[in-house]
Amino acid sequence: MQRRVIFDNRALPYLLLAPQVAVTLIFFIWPAAQALWQSVHLQDAFGLRSQFVGLENFQAVLSDPNYLETVKTTIVFSASVTLLSLASALGLAVLADAKIRAAAAYKTLLIWPYALAPAVAAVLWMFIFNPDIGILGRALNNLGYAWDYRLNDGQALTMVILAASWKQVSYNFIFFLAGLQAIPRSVLEAASIDGAGAVRRFWTITFPLLSPTTFFLLVVNIVYAFFETFGTIHALTHGGPGKATETLIFRVYQDGVVNHDLGGSSAQSVILMVIVIALTAIQFRFVERKVHYS
Amino acid sequence: MATVDLNRVRKSYGAVEAIKGIDIGVADGEFLVLLGPSGCGKSTLLRMVAGLESITGGEIAIGGRVVNGLEPKDRDIAMVFQNYALYPHMSVFDNMAYGLKIRGLPKAEIQARVAKAAEILELGRFLDRRPSQLSGGQRQRVAMGRAIVREPAAFLFDEPLSNLDAKLRTQMRVEIKRLQDRLGITSLYVTHDQVEAMTLADRILVMNHGVAEQVGTPLEVYQRPASLFVAGFIGSPPMNVLDARFDAAGQGVALPGGTAFLLPRPRPDMAGRPIKLGVRPEHLAVTSGDGPLIVTVDLVEALGADTVVYGRLPDGEGMVVRVAGLPFCREGETLRVGAPPDALHLFDAETGRRLAD
Ligand SMILES: Nc1ncnc2c1ncn2[C@@H]1O[C@H](COP(=O)(O)OP(=O)(O)O)[C@@H](O)[C@H]1O
Ligand SMILES: [Mg+2]
Numbered sequence: 001m002q003r004r005v006i007f008d009n010r011a012l013p014y015l016l017l018a019p020q021v022a023v024t025l026i027f028f029i030w031p032a033a034q035a036l037w038q039s040v041h042l043q044d045a046f047g048l049r050s051q052f053v054g055l056e057n058f059q060a061v062l063s064d065p066n067y068l069e070t071v072k073t074t075i076v077f078s079a080s081v082t083l084l085s086l087a088s089a090l091g092l093a094v095l096a097d098a099k100i101r102a103a104a105a106y107k108t109l110l111i112w113p114y115a116l117a118p119a120v121a122a123v124l125w126m127f128i129f130n131p132d133i134g135i136l137g138r139a140l141n142n143l144g145y146a147w148d149y150r151l152n153d154g155q156a157l158t159m160v161i162l163a164a165s166w167k168q169v170s171y172n173f174i175f176f177l178a179g180l181q182a183i184p185r186s187v188l189e190a191a192s193i194d195g196a197g198a199v200r201r202f203w204t205i206t207f208p209l210l211s212p213t214t215f216f217l218l219v220v221n222i223v224y225a226f227f228e229t230f231g232t233i234h235a236l237t238h239g240g241p242g243k244a245t246e247t248l249i250f251r252v253y254q255d256g257v258v259n260h261d262l263g264g265s266s267a268q269s270v271i272l273m274v275i276v277i278a279l280t281a282i283q284f285r286f287v288e289r290k291v292h293y294s
Numbered sequence: 295m296a297t298v299d300l301n302r303v304r305k306s307y308g309a310v311e312a313i314k315g316i317d318i319g320v321a322d323g324e325f326l327v328l329l330g331p332s333g334c335g336k337s338t339l340l341r342m343v344a345g346l347e348s349i350t351g352g353e354i355a356i357g358g359r360v361v362n363g364l365e366p367k368d369r370d371i372a373m374v375f376q377n378y379a380l381y382p383h384m385s386v387f388d389n390m391a392y393g394l395k396i397r398g399l400p401k402a403e404i405q406a407r408v409a410k411a412a413e414i415l416e417l418g419r420f421l422d423r424r425p426s427q428l429s430g431g432q433r434q435r436v437a438m439g440r441a442i443v444r445e446p447a448a449f450l451f452d453e454p455l456s457n458l459d460a461k462l463r464t465q466m467r468v469e470i471k472r473l474q475d476r477l478g479i480t481s482l483y484v485t486h487d488q489v490e491a492m493t494l495a496d497r498i499l500v501m502n503h504g505v506a507e508q509v510g511t512p513l514e515v516y517q518r519p520a521s522l523f524v525a526g527f528i529g530s531p532p533m534n535v536l537d538a539r540f541d542a543a544g545q546g547v548a549l550p551g552g553t554a555f556l557l558p559r560p561r562p563d564m565a566g567r568p569i570k571l572g573v574r575p576e577h578l579a580v581t582s583g584d585g586p587l588i589v590t591v592d593l594v595e596a597l598g599a600d601t602v603v604y605g606r607l608p609d610g611e612g613m614v615v616r617v618a619g620l621p622f623c624r625e626g627e628t629l630r631v632g633a634p635p636d637a638l639h640l641f642d643a644e645t646g647r648r649l650a651d
Binding site: 184186187189190191192193194195196197200204205208209292 | 344345346365366367371372373375377379380381382383392393396397440444
């Protein structure tokens with residue numbers, strides 16, 4: 001079926017598009033272009049003069065062993081956040097779908113984390129996990145488990161993963177719930193008459209029919225984990241202890257804003273962009289094949 | 295193969311009683327049609343047999359085993375849904391094989407059963423297709439196939455033909471009839487279409503507001519409707535129903551205008567009592583001059599084989615007459631119409647139940 005809107009006024013469609021185009025130009029295309037330009041230039045410390053250096057910035061970044069360490073951290077972090085937030089959102093959505101009458105209240109509760117600013121969410125997590133004043137942090141220490149995410153690398157990474165996942169669960173939940181409710185009841189009923197129990201119904205009917213939603217969320221969550229978790233990490237651990245929770249995006253900030261290495265930082269941004277574009281392309285090429293669109 | 299027995303089955307949704315105590319025993323291999331207007335509780339009853347709705351009261355037994363507490367998967371039934379409910383992400387083959395795989399049948403057996411069903415339903419060419427690549431009629435057949443391959447104790451159908459166009463519906467109706475004759479599996483079939491009910495059923499259960507108004511063979515239900523509701527629901531156009539009164543001797547009934555009909559059997563016990571008098575449009579005959587009813591013609595419908603005349607009696611009561619053949623009268627004309635005594639149906643004026651005759 002073809003859907004088409006007919007505009008009487010020829011200028012109107014362009015006018016309606018203009019704000020989105022402007023936002024994209026100002027906040028995405030322009031900074032991206034700047035990053036590209038800066039990534040092949042070297043600036044003096046005061047930002048007064050710059051000089052074309054070709055791919056030197058990239059060479060410097062990629063030959064830095066610290067950078068590869070950050071790549072590893074980012075992979076662990078992003079994979080964990082994506083899996084954790086998708087899985088828990090799906091679980092919650094399945095529960096809500098079963099009790100759909102309570103879903104309105106349930107939905108509101110689950111949306112809250114998404115509405116919180118990253119820094120506020122981070123403070124919340126601090127109040128829970130801080131070893132001195134956090135409820136759980138203190139309880140863990142009282143039980144004899146040495147909990148201090150400010151000293152222990154693994155604990156710090158675990159905490160930022162939890163916090164970052166938690167913030168994204170709401171978003172995923174809404175999409176999963178909508179996806180679940182779009183599955184016709186009668187199809188699940190037919191499966192139960194055909195002999196499938198609840199678990200089998202989920203894996204053979206619900207999950208495959210949910211695949212367009214899951215695929216979309218997979219792409220969105222990976223982008224989230226790569227780019228949008230800066231605030232959470234910044235507020236919770238500042239990339240530390242050491243570099244234990246330093247992800248690529250955090251390092252871009254660290255090198256560019258804190259260390260004033262604009263060229264290096266821009267080169268990292270460009271690398272990051274390439275990684276995400278490649279990841280997304282790979283997903284569309286290989287994962288999407290398994291997706292069933294109705 | 296099995297019997298299905300419903301014993302005082304009730305269903306409430308909160309304060310709303312959807313099924314108010316239904317008793318019916320379906321014999322092994324019988325085709326029972328649940329017929330009634332939309333919202334009367336047909337689907338609810340069927341879904342209770344399937345195990346998709348809980349049972350508020352009473353007992354349901356399949357093959358002599360009470361199934362009240364059993365999951366749908368343990369009831370050994372197959373169901374065909376109105377919207378087919380095919381698995382959209384599976385091929386036609388996988389749709390039919392799904393239930394068999396779950397039951398752990400050997401691959402060869404699954405292949406054989408699906409192939410056989412596909413042959414019966416002429417689906418052989420479509421086994422690799424997805425449901426979205428099939429026409430409505432083909433999807434319908436896949437849904438039937440999915441039920442057949444299971445070889446269940448009973449088939450449940452919930453308005454399986456109502457999403458098809460008129461021609462396809464007739465065709466599928468004939469196919470279902472043929473299938474039932476061939477397989478002989480106990481079937482419960484829900485519909486609001488009286489033609490489907492009359493043509494498919496061994497027996498019809500006519501439902502109204504969660505109550506069984508009548509259970510009987512299609513001809514019993516047509517010839518001796520147990521209530522005004524059944525009389526009005528089965529037959530097209532519906533039965534004419536007139537207010538009337540027994541005469542002083544109980545020998546006959548008279549309309550308010552004075553027109554009298556002699557009864558085949560006198561009812562002295564009912565002498566002088568009010569009554570509802572029913573006559574089917576197709577049992578009225580236009581006579582040359584001595585018919586007791588005078589009908590002024592309002593509208594003439596030519597159906598080709600039949601002509602339906604809508605008119606009124608002198609006191610304004612509506613009257614429909616159905617006569618074989620082409621139109622024979624015009625609007626505004628007056629006809630003399632009569633009915634043979636054995637075509638008269640008498641119903642209690644208060645309860646609407648048929649009087650024993
Ligand atoms: N889940 C439900 N909750 C409340 N009322 C229901 C529910 N399902 C059905 N009903 C009511 O039960 C009655 C019978 O419904 P149904 O069995 O679907 O009728 P039919 O199939 O004969 O059209 C209707 O009045 C309907 O409103
Ligand atoms: Mg229904």
